[in-house]
Amino acid sequence: MKTRSHEHRIEIAASPERVWExxxxxxxxxxxxxxxxxxxxxxxxxxKMDWGDEGVSEARIEKWDPPRSLQVQHLPWEGCPPxxxxxxxxxxxxxxxxxxxxxxxxxxSNMSDDSAWDEFFEGTKQxxxxxxxxxxxxxxxx
Numbered sequence: 406m407k408t409r410s411h412e413h414r415i416e417i418a419a420s421p422e423r424v425w426e427x428x429x430x431x432x433x434x435x436x437x438x439x440x441x442x443x444x445x446x447x448x449x450x451x452x453k454m455d456w457g458d459e460g461v462s463e464a465r466i467e468k469w470d471p472p473r474s475l476q477v478q479h480l481p482w483e484g485c486p487p488x489x490x491x492x493x494x495x496x497x498x499x500x501x502x503x504x505x506x507x508x509x510x511x512x513x514s515n516m517s518d519d520s521a522w523d524e525f526f527e528g529t530k531q532x533x534x535x536x537x538x539x540x541x542x543x544x545x546x547x
Contacts, residue, residue: 406489410514411530415537418506419544425472427544428498428509437539452477460484467495474499478515486521494529511537 417424427433434442434454441455450466460483468476479493497512511533516526 406487407518408489408491408515409518409526410512410516411526411533412510412512413533413537414508414510415541416503416505416508417541417544421472421500421502421507423544424500424507424509424540425475427540429469429471429475433543437543438536464493464496468497472500486517486519486525489515489517491515494525509537509540 417427419427427437429444429446431442431444434444439454440457443451443453445451446466446469448466448469450469452464452466454462454464456462462479462482464477464479466475466477468474474497476495476497478495481488481493485493492515494513495515497514499510499512501508501510513529513533516522516529
């Protein structure tokens with residue numbers, strides 16, 4: 406099964422350490438993207454995500470390198486379409502120091518190109534810019 410991906414980049418006027426907190430701290434995650442989160446911050450740890458009306462899901466942490474890189478692979482969730490052999494979707498966050506603070510690059514990959522994934526793919530592709538702007542606003546104004 407073939408896969409597809411999309412990526413996003415945003416500049417945030419905050420230190421890499423602060424941006425790391427924004428993407429890896431349960432309390433901060435619940436302020437910009439999730440209703441509630443639990444984070445077991447380590448390789449092979451898990452992030453439990455409560456999406457409110459959208460349900461609950463979980464991801465396994467594949468890379469935990471504060472404040473540079475975080476990679477998670479989403480585990481199957483209720484109503485999840487069939488996964489490719491390589492497993493669920495992956496989100497890879499890369500942080501780099503920039504002139505104005507931190508450049509955050511997000512690669513959303515390993516999403517099946519099967520039509521059953523079209524809605525999820527388009528939803529995340531269109532939704533991430535909105536959520537990343539909320540993260541930027543939170544970190545630059547707190």
